[in-house]
Amino acid sequence: MKTAVYPGSFDPITKGHLNIIERAARLFDHVTVCVMVNSDKSPMFTLQERKDLLRKSTAHLPNVSVDAFGGLLANYARDHECCTIIKGLRAGSDFEKEFQMAMINRKLNPNLESLFLTAEHQYMYLSSSAVKEMSYYGADVSDFLPEEIIEDFIKRMNQIANNKEANP
Numbered sequence: 006m007k008t009a010v011y012p013g014s015f016d017p018i019t020k021g022h023l024n025i026i027e028r029a030a031r032l033f034d035h036v037t038v039c040v041m042v043n044s045d046k047s048p049m050f051t052l053q054e055r056k057d058l059l060r061k062s063t064a065h066l067p068n069v070s071v072d073a074f075g076g077l078l079a080n081y082a083r084d085h086e087c088c089t090i091i092k093g094l095r096a097g098s099d100f101e102k103e104f105q106m107a108m109i110n111r112k113l114n115p116n117l118e119s120l121f122l123t124a125e126h127q128y129m130y131l132s133s134s135a136v137k138e139m140s141y142y143g144a145d146v147s148d149f150l151p152e153e154i155i156e157d158f159i160k161r162m163n164q165i166a167n168n169k170e171a172n173p
């Protein structure tokens with residue numbers, strides 16, 4: 006069975022992420038989308054919320070599951086018998102960082118391949134942080150988020166805006 010893991014912060018999942026997940030699901034028997042715990046970032050959604058939003062958005066894909074992990078991805082892949090790491094490549098800026106990560110992961114686990122899927126042109130410049138920033142300043146971001154999560158996203162963004170207003 007060919008299995009792959011697609012790691013990221015997914016804070017929250019965007020249509021760019023979903024496009025990569027759908028394409029990976031066609032290439033592999035099973036794809037695990039893995040929310041990586043990154044202590045450097047202060048996320049908009051908790052780990053559990055990010056997993057729930059991913060599950061809602063991928064419910065139509067029977068061979069996709071969602072997990073979370075706080076250690077080294079190479080170890081996660083080894084322990085879960087995943088042979089491939091999936092990464093989405095946007096504009097050139099992703100390349101250097103991802104190339105370095107692929108080298109490191111291969112060194113840590115020589116059986117592990119990194120597979121890069123190029124971003125769909127309409128999502129080339131899309132990131133979770135861009136969506137959050139646009140929405141914070143009042144832009145409509147419904148073209149960029151999976152339909153299933155738009156309500157949750159707007160609700161949380163309103164809470165954040167109200168908190169800021171109460172505690173400027």
Ligand code: ADP
Nearest residue numbers: 012013014015021092093094124128131132133
């Ligand atoms: P970000 O916070 O920048 O959206 P994540 O850590 O959640 O990034 O991204 C996880 C993976 O998804 C990375 O491999 C990243 O390059 C990829 N990715 C993010 N956004 C897109 C997109 N719009 N199109 C294709 N791949 C993407």
